[in-house]
Amino acid sequence: MKKIEAYIRPEKLDDMKEILDSLKLNGLSVTQIMGCGNQKGWKEFVRGTQIDYNFVPKIKAELVVMDEQVDSVVNAIVRIAYTGDVGDGKIFVSNIENAVRIRTGESGTKAIQ
Amino acid sequence: MKKIEAYIRPEKLDDMKEILDSLKLNGLSVTQIMGCGNQKGWKEFVRGTQIDYNFVPKIKAELVVMDEQVDSVVNAIVRIAYTGDVGDGKIFVSNIENAVRIRTGESGTKAIQ
Amino acid sequence: MKKIEAYIRPEKLDDMKEILDSLKLNGLSVTQIMGCGNQKGWKEFVRGTQIDYNFVPKIKAELVVMDEQVDSVVNAIVRIAYTGDVGDGKIFVSNIENAVRIRTGESGTKAIQ
Amino acid sequence: MNYADVSWMLTSSALVFIMTPGLAFFYGGLVKRKNIINTIMSSAIMMGLGSIMWVLVGFSLSFSGDIGGVIGDLKWFRLNFDSLTDATLAYPNTLAFAIFQMMFAIITPALITGAVAERMKFSSLVVFVTVWSIVVYYPLAHMVWGGGILYAIGSVDFAGGNVVHISSGVSALVLAILLGKRKNFGKATYHPHNIPFVFLGAALLWFGWFGFNGGSALAANGLAVHAFMTTNISAASAMLSWLIIERIANGKPTLVGASTGMVIGLVAITPGAGFVPIWASIITGALVSPICFFFITAVKKKYGYDDSLDVFGCHGIGGIWGGIATGLFADKTINSAAAWNGLFLGEGALLVRQLAAIAITIAIAVVGTFIAFGIATLITKGIKVSYKAEDSGLDISEHGEQAYPAFNGMD
Amino acid sequence: MNYADVSWMLTSSALVFIMTPGLAFFYGGLVKRKNIINTIMSSAIMMGLGSIMWVLVGFSLSFSGDIGGVIGDLKWFRLNFDSLTDATLAYPNTLAFAIFQMMFAIITPALITGAVAERMKFSSLVVFVTVWSIVVYYPLAHMVWGGGILYAIGSVDFAGGNVVHISSGVSALVLAILLGKRKNFGKATYHPHNIPFVFLGAALLWFGWFGFNGGSALAANGLAVHAFMTTNISAASAMLSWLIIERIANGKPTLVGASTGMVIGLVAITPGAGFVPIWASIITGALVSPICFFFITAVKKKYGYDDSLDVFGCHGIGGIWGGIATGLFADKTINSAAAWNGLFLGEGALLVRQLAAIAITIAIAVVGTFIAFGIATLITKGIKVSYKAEDSGLDISEHGEQAYPAFNGMD
């Protein structure tokens, strides 16, 4: 099993749900984060004085999937999250050694099917 | 060392603390997340119009533990987080290559003892 | 590639940005978490009655870096996050198998350069 | 106007004033988190713009002289009427009256902005409400309260069912259609992001409405007392009937529902507060909820227009029902300003005039909205933000601010 | 009642009105995030229910006629007393008085709901407050202000120490015990989730209390001025003494503490506001904090009842202390409605009557709460939510709403 972590624009969250359905995935977890990358934050003016915000709000989506699903999921995320502007985000893939479904006690890939 | 990530119901958070004590673990981190799995979200009515919320609030607990502790911790989490209803959540285990305790500079398993 | 997860004091967040610049790193993601470790939480009094908060607010910083950068980044984080008091936090290092930059489609270490 | 009246009129003016911030929270809580600043600003801007315009031209156009029964003249430009501060002068030639009426001129255009929330350019909105005040609000205020044609035909409107609610509600519908839908309309119609704020706003609206309706007696007299009571009872009744509908239709009574019920109960009693008996205010409130609920859930769905926060469904429909209810329940013994009793007391003449007044108000609102929309489109080159701006939220795109910047992790 | 009085009574009524939303925020900020909607709704529902019941039967049962010194009759059903809107009529035969009193009938049952927060079924709560209004509130209002027995024996209660605070506080205790504890009671007694809201609520309560006590003079006269001042001073004094206690006991003065101190200072001065001199209001306020602090921290702990938001500790105990303080400090020269001076001016008769009135109030509250509890249990088949509903929060389980749905990540 692999874990896919995608750091994407918040407004793309609605579309993430579609990935689940279309790829018949089992689950997804989403966190609000603040990110900083090539997109260097933004400026606000408070009473005329410039304030630099170094971090921009992003969404982190985590999906644990089976090895053979990784490519299609990553491709699907790239497709929905792409705008072409700086700040589109990144996807990271790492290894998951075991999974357990709490409700049933199943473990291994069964837990995420 | 292994990292245990448990996605559980928010109301189970209070009980997580007990696991630490009973298993003599050293630490735990908790994040609020929105999840989506077999439990497909819920409906709200706003002025009589149905709104679908695709994501339900969950808690993600992260614990880095020594290899030999993994099983007992996972079992303990399953025990407290279980209700039998859809949405109980999942636990994922992955490998951690190194750990550092900032206060002392200790690294490796010493950092989490 | 490696992922560095640092659980640090919230007030140290401002300094994290400097690490990026000084080490020429490409990105960083930050999450608010509640943590519990050797620092056992704190007490509040509500209308004279003591309430125990088991969890203290922390910041989790995630950085995916190239293998050769790990040591310098970890050292830099230790340097800025250190106060010497309980609760300074921990850093964990794990393996990342692949990375994708959504904007360009680049993958592997190119995605994080 | 004696000194007790001065005390009550100033108090009422302060109460009506706080309704606009109340509205800002009512609306602001109902939108997505990334749009609350823009939504609050859309109401707040009227506190500045509406005040200055009123003092310069608005009061004069509404209450000085009469041109064809449709609008006043500019003789009181800059409020330079005689005896400016003589508190004992009779209406309308008194500053206390000008203050009280100013608060109405502030909140009415602010009501419209709920319909276009989450997608209209702020600069366009500023132009729109400026023009709209001139082509719709001042004329209507003149026609109803300044001795114009709606007064002449014998229709009554105690505190602004036509002037405030039908006008803004209908204009909201037209503007929402002209503007077009939100990007995700249909997928995720509503996203109230802070329901306690919705309730805070509704509570401030109810609180302020005591001045709105109670102050419309223009004196600290029995009529003010009466209007205060009918106002409270209609709000209470509508809140309960809305919750009962929700309980039946969706299983659970909600706080957004309770807040909505309060507000439409207040809307519905506005034209009749000083004309109908107390028992009728129970009925007025009890019926406004099913009527509005039907429009919001069924009619809006059917026609698919994107009236973001149901300004038409609440203020337009609620105001129309209120105007009709006044024609049904008015009682001359309560207020002799009504020339006839309502239908329930056996006279149909008033009801007919109420219907005529509603129709005229709708016509003016529709035409005026087209004009204001046209001018706004010309001056600001299109009135809708880009999809990208919708995505990132109007707080960032229009105001460069985030409502709760610590929310995601910064302290 | 002259026109100046009308102005002041309407203003006071609006001020008392805003106390109920204030209470909703005071309570709502003190509960867990997942229960704020339910907590606000528990107060808000009275704005609807309390108003309608009052107009239909409440005012009549409280102020029309007298049956055995205990309750009025139904002659003024639907407020159909003569000269409905004659603002110059003497009390109680005036609509302005009915409006002012209505606001008290709204907030009193709402006070109780803090004791059962986070675990009572909303439907049960609605039944409970309906019955409770009839069996406890209207009788008490009649006994104290409608010429009933508490008036007859010569006890005094300026603005509702017995009628509002002791009645609700004692009923809250009884209901909390009958209802049973929250699932996690003891582990995590309190979870104020939004302390600025707690302060917002307390500030609105203080603001509104100027109308509550100041308006209870029923005229814009020197007594109103006096009551306004004692109200402010007792709140100020109690706030300071609470903060001093916290500083000594726990090391740090808190904002929840300051807010609590304000409120109990206002509670304590309620019965005596128009009877005791200003210096006595300093003492009344200064002492209410240690008394209530003791009950909340020591007595509650000892007996282990789950009065979620300390309604008994604040309103019950604070109200009892206020009734006693009135018996200690009353001064006939301030208000001749008191037949005797207080103990500090050498007369014991009033104090004895105050104690008797407190005892009678407690008895009525206890009996009435059992009745209302019994009826609510029967009609709604149990009044407590399931443990599962407690876990997921009453906002979802009872209202299908989340207060801040963007909180965890949705925009």
Place this chain on the structure above:
Amino acid sequence: MNYADVSWMLTSSALVFIMTPGLAFFYGGLVKRKNIINTIMSSAIMMGLGSIMWVLVGFSLSFSGDIGGVIGDLKWFRLNFDSLTDATLAYPNTLAFAIFQMMFAIITPALITGAVAERMKFSSLVVFVTVWSIVVYYPLAHMVWGGGILYAIGSVDFAGGNVVHISSGVSALVLAILLGKRKNFGKATYHPHNIPFVFLGAALLWFGWFGFNGGSALAANGLAVHAFMTTNISAASAMLSWLIIERIANGKPTLVGASTGMVIGLVAITPGAGFVPIWASIITGALVSPICFFFITAVKKKYGYDDSLDVFGCHGIGGIWGGIATGLFADKTINSAAAWNGLFLGEGALLVRQLAAIAITIAIAVVGTFIAFGIATLITKGIKVSYKAEDSGLDISEHGEQAYPAFNGMD
């Protein structure tokens, strides 16, 4: 003072009262999330402390007798003047006046606290405002309104430009400099964490200011009406001019900007509300924004002092401009309390006196702040929190509380 005046004075007092909680939200929303409790507490504490001090000594020192034109005596200690509650007594010998003035004595020291937000020890703050009230506020109130020297020289100050705003603004600057900067000053000057709260506060301030200025007529008369209108217009005008500046300077109009504009417009009109014509209130408001904007963005940057929430930039500078504007635009026909017309009506005498009064006020504020700072430093052994406390936030370090404890993940 007749009964209508009583009604208006009590209403105005309640309105001024709610300004302090309003200020608490205005300031509280502007600070970092971890400091909102401390910021609210800094204002809230005055609701207790200011009230009690006022009743004991403040009113007497301000309005009883006269010592050298600088301060009153202690004859009315504990408010024991004759005919305490006689509402018909002439000013200042009436309790209604004492109540109204009390609200000013509460909010003025609270204003200062914005300058030292996020870094001053709470205990030090309590000592500071106590001493400051005695050495700065009561003397100034006496000098201006109690017949002292600022009255004697013929300067005018309708509702507290000198007494309230210049005094607090200048003291804020001095105290901010004496206290020293925040740890991260310069890096991250501002962190408004909750902009809706900023707007809520500003809206409550505007609402309350109707009582502040309108009530300063001390009667429900034409002057009150006039002051009500100028107040509203200056706020409106300043809000608009601030937004225009932002639009030009930074591209986007902000809600923090709109809120700031409102407040400084209200500050600027305070001294002249009952002296200048309506057209002048438009100008007064329109100009205060560029003046304050310049001080906040340019002067503050240049000198690098850390006035956290721009109390000097808003209240100090805004108040000075208001005092000058009164000297420019005053019109004796509006209020004969002014002995001369303003410069625009051809007389320079008033302007000279206004400038003198401003200078004297500044001198008193500077000296008084040094004294209060010295005493606070002595008693509480240093007035600044540690860097560690700044890091963890003053809510935890000073009050042991978190504003929104559910924020990071707890329910």
